[in-house]
Amino acid sequence: MFDRPTDLSNLPPYRKPRRSLLSARRFALMASVVAGLGVAVYGFGPSSGPVNVFSTPAHAQVNREIGNAAQPVGFADIVEHVKPSVISVKVNIKEKLAKDDSGDDDASPFQPGSPMERFFRRFGGPDALPRMPRGHGAVTGQGSGFFISADGYAVTNNHVVDSADKVEVTTDDGKTYTAQVIGTDARTDLALIKVEGGSNFPFAKLSDGKPRIGDWVLAVGNPFGLGGTVTAGIVSAQGRDIGNGPYDDFIQIDAPVNKGNSGGPAFNVQGEVMGVNTAIYSPSGGSVGIAFSIPAATVKSVVAQLKDSGKVSRGWIGVQIQPVTQDIADSLGLKKAEGALVAEPQANAPAAKAGIESGDVITAVNGEKVKDARELARTIGGFAPGTAVKLNVLHKGQDKIINLTLGQLPNTVEAKADTDNEDKGGITRGTEVPKLGLSVAPATKVAGAGKEGVVVTDVDPKGAAAERGLKEGDVILEVGGKSVATANDVRDAMTAARTDNKNSVLMRVKSGGQSRFVAVSVAKG
Structure with missing residues (x-):
């Protein structure tokens, strides 16, 4: 039990080195000089015994310079204040909930093919411990988190506690508590939990400012189940989009972050949380110096709504x-x-x-x-x-x-038409459009393609359409802002674009139930 919450607002300011980088370089040079003098003295001095190299006024000056040189400034004072606010999060998930509808294990809560989904697959679930053998009926995982209030509210990742039947947290002093999930937001991968059975927890403050590239950052968490681990680095980049969704706005840091760190805080040198560590880029499975954190501004907004209503409305x-x-x-x-x-x-x-x-x-x-x-x-x-x-x-x-x-914003994604499963037995060879490097057929002539546009029946891999990602089965709805229903419509639109001296023409294409615009060159044939 903590006697009182740790007040991070009174954290002493980060101490800057007392000397300049030039002084540090001077110190390095002087150390070399001293070594040289030592060799000279021992090589040519009296044989009666070693000579005190600092006995002369010149040597004494060197000694004073060494004593005054800036020493490396560590992060111990900051860590001492912030570390008690960080928790280890352990979850139990029933095995049946760890399967998707197809019966495959390790169902991922993230968009298929995204870096977050690959991260999830690599680490086998909520971030850390190996899955128990089939038949034990449960999956165990670990992550990290941190208190944001003295009464036990804490922040972690959604993917750490998603579908958890039981959540336990261990504080920095080794005490274990049961926690309740208050609310989650899959779109930002944030979750708010509430620790039961305690009060006056030490808590961290979310930063009001925006970090700068090059700022120091401390990551504290529970990598590989090793709670209370501290690593240091800098802010490497901002505004990173890692393909997780439309709200991607990650801070990239190079402080070593590994599986089990998810949900843990990234602190600035003022002892404030600048981000929540969520994912890493790792071809090897371990830290390679590229980690991603959710900015504090996003955390504030999401957590406020989760605390108020248990969900986020956008x-x-x-x-x-x-x-x-x-x-x-x-x-x-x-x-x-x-x-x-x-x-x-x-x-x-x-x-x-x-x-x-x-x-x-x-x-x-x-x-x-x-x-x-x-x-x-x-x-x-x-x-x-x-x-x-x-x-x-x-x-x-x-x-x-x-x-x-x-x-x-709807909380669920609307069902999409699966055109890949439609009977496409009616697809004909289609009519060629040489300037685009493809062949098309009216959608009305192709089973399952709908009533609008023309269906791509063949694509020349060296043509202009292939360069822009068009493939067999795509439906071209518009070319140059005009609806098309036949190959002649497509040719006419292409001719009009060339007459207007345009280098490319804009097509609206439907693929897999989604529409997008594609700019295709009109100069290539």
Whole structure:
């Protein structure tokens, strides 16, 4: 039991070295000089005995310089204050919950093929301990976390406690408590838990500031079940997108982080939590100096909602969006590759009701420029449902302002049509479009393809379409902003683009139930 919470706000400021780097270099040089003098004295001095190398005034000056030289400044004072707030998290999950619907073990809560999903697969579940043999009925795993209040609220990763039947935490002084999961948010991989049976826990403060690249960072956690482990490094990069979802905005650090560190804090030198360690890039399975942390600003926002309602509600406009590449920008006549391109508005969603259409580019929200699709997703998701927003939209080459009220982001992903499982026995060889390097057939002539567009029946691997990722079975819905239903429609749109001296033409393509825009060169045949 702790007598009182550790107040991290009174942490003494980080001590900077008393001497400059030049002084340190001078010290290194002087050490070499002393060594040289020592050799000289012993080589040429009297044989009666060794000579005190600091007996002369010159040598005494060297001794004073060594004593005054800056010594390495460690992190012991910071660690002493922050380490008690960090906990080890142990979970038990029934074996049946560790399978997906297909019966495969190690079902991952992350997007298939994403770095987070590969991280999960490599480490076999909630981060650490090996899975027990089949028949024992449970899976055990470990992660990390940290207290954010004296009454036992603590933060960890969603993937650490996801589907857990039992959660136990061990504090820095070795005491074990049962914890309850208050709420989780899979989209940011955060979870809020509440430790039962204690009070006056030492807790950490979430940083208000944004770290700078090059800042020191301390990672504290439970790697490989070794609780209370401290490692140090620097902030390597910011705003990293690791393919986990539209809200990716990770801080990259090079402090050694391993399996079991997930959910643990990354502290700055003020003793504040700058991020929550979530994933690593690791071809070998161990730390290679690339780890990713969720920024404190995101943690604050998510945790506040989890504590209040046990879930996170996000604003939603209901559009499929994609980045504006330079090719797409050229096709649309944009000077810069900025904004978020609307691939397809969802039926009856706020965007569709407000008049936003496929091919529109959202360039600003409430007057603030939108850099790319990820920034739009984070911006809209940061508003509460029901908020009125103003969007700047480029619609068919014209700027316009659209006002709408945000809906609530659905918690589940809508089912997608699985065109791969449809009977495609009706696919014909199709009609060739040489300038694109593909053949197409009307969708109405292909079983399971729907009633709109043309289906790609063959792709020349060396053609322009293949360069942009088009493949057999894709459905081309629009070319150059015009709906197409036949190969002739596609050719006419290509001819029009060349007549307008365009280098590329924009196609709207449906693949696997999702729509996207693809800029294809019109110069290649």
